[in-house]
Amino acid sequence: MSKTALVVDDSRTMRQMVAFTLTNAGFTVIEAEDGKDAVSKVAAGTKLDIVVTDLNMPEMDGITLIKKLRQLTAYKFTPILMLTTESAMEKKKEGKEAGATGWIVKPFNPDVLLKTIAKVLPA
Amino acid sequence: MNSSKVPGGSIREAADVGDVEREAHRRAWESFGNDAVQIIPILKAHMAAVTQETERAAMELMGYLQVLASSSAAITATDKAASLSKVVMAMQFQDITRQKLEHVGSALDQLQQHVQVLLEGPENPKAQQEIAALQRMERSYTMDAERRLHEAGGVSDYLEPVPIDIEPSKNETDSVTLF
Numbered sequence: 001m002s003k004t005a006l007v008v009d010d011s012r013t014m015r016q017m018v019a020f021t022l023t024n025a026g027f028t029v030i031e032a033e034d035g036k037d038a039v040s041k042v043a044a045g046t047k048l049d050i051v052v053t054d055l056n057m058p059e060m061d062g063i064t065l066i067k068k069l070r071q072l073t074a075y076k077f078t079p080i081l082m083l084t085t086e087s088a089m090e091k092k093k094e095g096k097e098a099g100a101t102g103w104i105v106k107p108f109n110p111d112v113l114l115k116t117i118a119k120v121l122p123a
Numbered sequence: 124m125n126s127s128k129v130p131g132g133s134i135r136e137a138a139d140v141g142d143v144e145r146e147a148h149r150r151a152w153e154s155f156g157n158d159a160v161q162i163i164p165i166l167k168a169h170m171a172a173v174t175q176e177t178e179r180a181a182m183e184l185m186g187y188l189q190v191l192a193s194s195s196a197a198i199t200a201t202d203k204a205a206s207l208s209k210v211v212m213a214m215q216f217q218d219i220t221r222q223k224l225e226h227v228g229s230a231l232d233q234l235q236q237h238v239q240v241l242l243e244g245p246e247n248p249k250a251q252q253e254i255a256a257l258q259r260m261e262r263s264y265t266m267d268a269e270r271r272l273h274e275a276g277g278v279s280d281y282l283e284p285v286p287i288d289i290e291p292s293k294n295e296t297d298s299v300t301l302f
Binding site: 013014017020021055056084087088100101102103104105106108109110111112120 | 207215218219
């Protein structure tokens with residue numbers, strides 16, 4: 001059974017590139033255009049194996065999304081990777097405190113993204 | 124000096140107030156002018172960097188597409204898979220350049236807001252706040268490349284390295300932080 005990934009990014013091209021990478025690796029991908037859209041898509045308790053989210057987005061940013069997901073029992077321990085152009089240490093610290101599992105700076109290398117996901121997915 | 128004790132004192136007081144306002148207005152414009160003179164070349168440098176990235180990405184994409192389209196037996200499936208990964212990397216120039224241009228747009232909006240406030244006169248309490256805000260433009264940056272370019276102060280021959288490597292580098296793993 002394939003694993004499910006939630007990909008959240010306000011850039012349609014970025015969403016499609018991440019989705020392309022993950023689909024080719026066998027994931028089922030759910031796309032959301034910002035944090036609010038993501039929350040609405042997981043409200044029904046969708047099973048998620050991994051979340052890959054951008055930081056700066058309209059409506060709801062990535063940090064707020066992580067905090068919201070961590071409040072839900074179903075996603076308390078789901079690996080969440082930030083994928084963003086932001087590389088400032090204080091932002092990474094903010095992400096870690098919110099409950100992010102890891103941080104990848106764009107532009108991403110598909111192989112590196114997949115290897116990182118493999119590392120954080122539960123065995 | 125208490126000007127009210129001399130004939131025509133109220134006129135002089137009004138003239139003094141007028142001088143103070145004119146001086147404040149002159150200083151506000153001078154401060155804005157100095158900031159604008161520094162920022163405009165930086166914005167132009169950001170736009171030049173966007174053009175450079177776009178050109179570089181297009182050239183890279185052409186190279187990878189040639190590998191993908193090749194029918195040569197020397198090109199292996201592994202080569203093609205590697206080229207596909209590189210295409211995905213190179214295509215991300217659109218997202219990077221979009222963000223950079225959005226930041227340039229925000230800075231131009233800020234400049235416009237400053238001019239509007241200054242045109243309303245120095246008595247407007249927002250004027251000083253707006254001047255200070257111009258100096259906070261750097262805070263809207265998200266990329267190291269943008270911060271480096273800002274630091275370079277719009278030096279005309281400064282060229283920011285394009286953040287798309289043709290060959291795999293250690294930067295690819297440096298870009299990942301696991302908590």
